[in-house]
Amino acid sequence: MVLNIAGCSALTKKALIALLVISIVFLQEGVNYYASFQVLALGLVFGMGVYCGSSLKAVWLVLFILILFSLFLFSTSLTAPFVISRNSTPILYTVVSIVGHAGLILLVTCLVVRRKGLLISIFRATSCCLILVLCFLLAVSYLDLLSGLSRESLFLQNGRLITNFSSVELIQADLAYRAEYGLRSRADLFYGEPSYLALVLFTSLGCYMLCTRIDSLSARFFHAERVQDVGVAYASIILVGVMGLLSLGSFSGIIYAVLVSMYYLRLHIRSMKGAFLAFLLCTLLLVFVFVFGDAYTYLSHRLDMTSSLSLEQRFGLLMEMGMPEYLFGLSSYSQLPSEGIHNGILYLVAISGMGGVVFLSYLIGVVYRFGLPTGIPTFFVLVLLAQLAQNGAVFSPNKLVLNFMILLPLCSLRGVKFKRARALQGDIPCDDKISKMSF
Numbered sequence: 001m002v003l004n005i006a007g008c009s010a011l012t013k014k015a016l017i018a019l020l021v022i023s024i025v026f027l028q029e030g031v032n033y034y035a036s037f038q039v040l041a042l043g044l045v046f047g048m049g050v051y052c053g054s055s056l057k058a059v060w061l062v063l064f065i066l067i068l069f070s071l072f073l074f075s076t077s078l079t080a081p082f083v084i085s086r087n088s089t090p091i092l093y094t095v096v097s098i099v100g101h102a103g104l105i106l107l108v109t110c111l112v113v114r115r116k117g118l119l120i121s122i123f124r125a126t127s128c129c130l131i132l133v134l135c136f137l138l139a140v141s142y143l144d145l146l147s148g149l150s151r152e153s154l155f156l157q158n159g160r161l162i163t164n165f166s167s168v169e170l171i172q173a174d175l176a177y178r179a180e181y182g183l184r185s186r187a188d189l190f191y192g193e194p195s196y197l198a199l200v201l202f203t204s205l206g207c208y209m210l211c212t213r214i215d216s217l218s219a220r221f222f223h224a225e226r227v228q229d230v231g232v233a234y235a236s237i238i239l240v241g242v243m244g245l246l247s248l249g250s251f252s253g254i255i256y257a258v259l260v261s262m263y264y265l266r267l268h269i270r271s272m273k274g275a276f277l278a279f280l281l282c283t284l285l286l287v288f289v290f291v292f293g294d295a296y297t298y299l300s301h302r303l304d305m306t307s308s309l310s311l312e313q314r315f316g317l318l319m320e321m322g323m324p325e326y327l328f329g330l331s332s333y334s335q336l337p338s339e340g341i342h343n344g345i346l347y348l349v350a351i352s353g354m355g356g357v358v359f360l361s362y363l364i365g366v367v368y369r370f371g372l373p374t375g376i377p378t379f380f381v382l383v384l385l386a387q388l389a390q391n392g393a394v395f396s397p398n399k400l401v402l403n404f405m406i407l408l409p410l411c412s413l414r415g416v417k418f419k420r421a422r423a424l425q426g427d428i429p430c431d432d433k434i435s436k437m438s439f
Contacts, residue, residue, distance in 0.1 A: 017122060020044055021129045024200065025137075026190050027398045028161045038398040045404045046104065048122065049411075054114035057414070062106040065362050070099050072355030076330075083330045084351050098351075101395035102359065108407050109366045116412040117218075123409050124211035130204040131237055134189065134197070135244035141187050142247070161192050187248060198245055198253035199390050200402065205241045205260050206383040207405040213267070213374045214412060238264055256386065263379040327353050344394035345385065360388070370410040380406055 023041035030036020073095055076083055081091040084098070113119055140146060191197040212234055238260065245257040330350045341347045348356035367384050371377030387402050388394055 013118075013122060016044065016048070017125045017129065020122075020126045021133060024126075024130055024401065025133060027200070027401065028191055028196075036397075038396070038401065041401045042397040042404075045401055045408070046108075048119065049108060049111055049404065049408050052113050052115040052119040052408075053111040053411075055112045056107070056110040057112055058110050062110055062362075065358055066099070066103055066106055069102055069352050069355035069359045072352040073098060076351050076353075080330060098395045101400060104400060105363070105403060105407070106359075108404060108411065109363070111408070111411045112414060113408075113412040116214075119412055120211045120214050120409060123207055123405065124215065127204045127207035127211065127405065128237055131201065131208060131241040131244070134201055134204070135240050137189055138187055138244055138247055141189065155188065157190070161190075194248045194250040195252045196390060198248050198250045198256055199386060201241055201245050201253070202256035202260070202386060203383060203402045203405050205238065205245075205256075206380060207409065208237065208241075209260075209264070209376075210371075210374065210380060210406065210409050213376075214409060217373060235268075252386070252390075259379065259382060263376045266376055342391050344388040344391060344399075347394055348388070367406070367410060370413045373413050380410065 020041065023037040023044065026037040027041060028036075028038065030038065073084070077091050077095045084091060085094045188194045188197050191200060242257045242260055245253040245260070247253075341350055345360065348360055350356075352359070363384060364381055367381050368377045371380040374380070383406055384403070387399060387406075390399075393399060
């Protein structure tokens with residue numbers, strides 16, 4: 001590693017990485033909602049942010065955004081509490097929980113990272129291990145090497161997940177139907193649905209690309225001989241992750257695979273070596289899509305807007321909301337979709353109106369601005385939007401863990417100027433004073 005890693009022993013760092021990988025692999029497992037791996041993972045990630053940070057910036061701005069969001073949210077809780085939550089949980093408890101989670105997200109964006117090397121190295125190793133472990137488990141489930149890790153066994157255990165759980169009766173009925181017609185269950189490992197597994201893989205790939213890019217930039221800052229941004233190992237891990245996404249047969253997984261491939265090529269197509277890797281990647285992707293015919297058929301079905309229930313659940317409300325809803329949120333039960341709100345971005349607007357719009361706009365702006373030195377800030381914005389849009393549960397510990405896997409490494413780029421980063425890539429003359437960036 002080029003980055004200087006101080007203040008943390010090798011054994012402690014390895015133990016932390018192993019614990020993070022385990023807790024994210026089993027992110028939706030636990031005794032209950034709070035005694036669970038999602039809370040452990042959130043504590044580890046947030047605690048690492050606190051340890052590696054030194055101070056906060058722009059606190060007054062995020063405080064204003066949080067107050068605005070909270071005021072609109074409390075207004076909705078008084079006039080239309082069913083929009084915020086339709087279960088039996090006391091609405092005040094739900095509102096306080098949402099405000100607390102929103103505050104944590106905003107607080108992380110204010111962080112000034114002091115131990116950049118330690119933070120980046122841990123997230124890079126964690127995301128790399130996650131990609132390899134998840135793809136290995138997918139391969140084991142597809143090949144039926146272990147009965148306990150077969151797709152059917154993993155699908156059956158969805159009944160005991162703390163979130164994304166399903167009725168055991170419905171699961172058994174689905175398995176019986178598939179067995180009758182000789183169909184296999186789609187892989188979802190320990191996440192309840194293939195699309196959520198796709199999101200975890202997509203976030204891991206985004207985090208790995210981001211941390212490797214930052215590592216590469218730091219190498220150029222200090223004129224190191226070897227830049228780790230492009231290499232066989234790096235390309236192989238990206239390829240393994242993309243293959244894993246495609247193998248899920250999930251519409252979102254296929255879209256994520258395309259995005260990762262596109263932005264990977266955007267960074268590494270400048271040399272003959274990069275062109276060869278791009279050609280190899282595209283060839284393998286095409287072969288993979290045609291070999292897994294189910295994924296191709298599924299994609300064709302999901303692109304049919306008239307027959308895709310999931311698309312209707314996630315984006316149907318978008319077509320029905322008008323200007324009053326975008327300003328003040330939903331106010332009538334008749335406006336609420338019968339199946340609920342399955343898009344976190346729309347949920348933000350539905351519960352807080354303009355407060356949700358401002359909250360979302362701020363997050364997009366921060367991710368884009370901090371990501372400029374990487375050369376692909378739009379990619380990290382898309383990762384954030386994918387995390388928010390996955391389902392309606394925006395403010396939950398497991399979602400915050402995925403958010404922080406992108407936000408915390410980006411915070412280490414606070415203060416790095418875009419022109420300086422471009423100079424490092426050879427686009428404009430390089431200034432020797434760039435080495436002021438401290439890693």
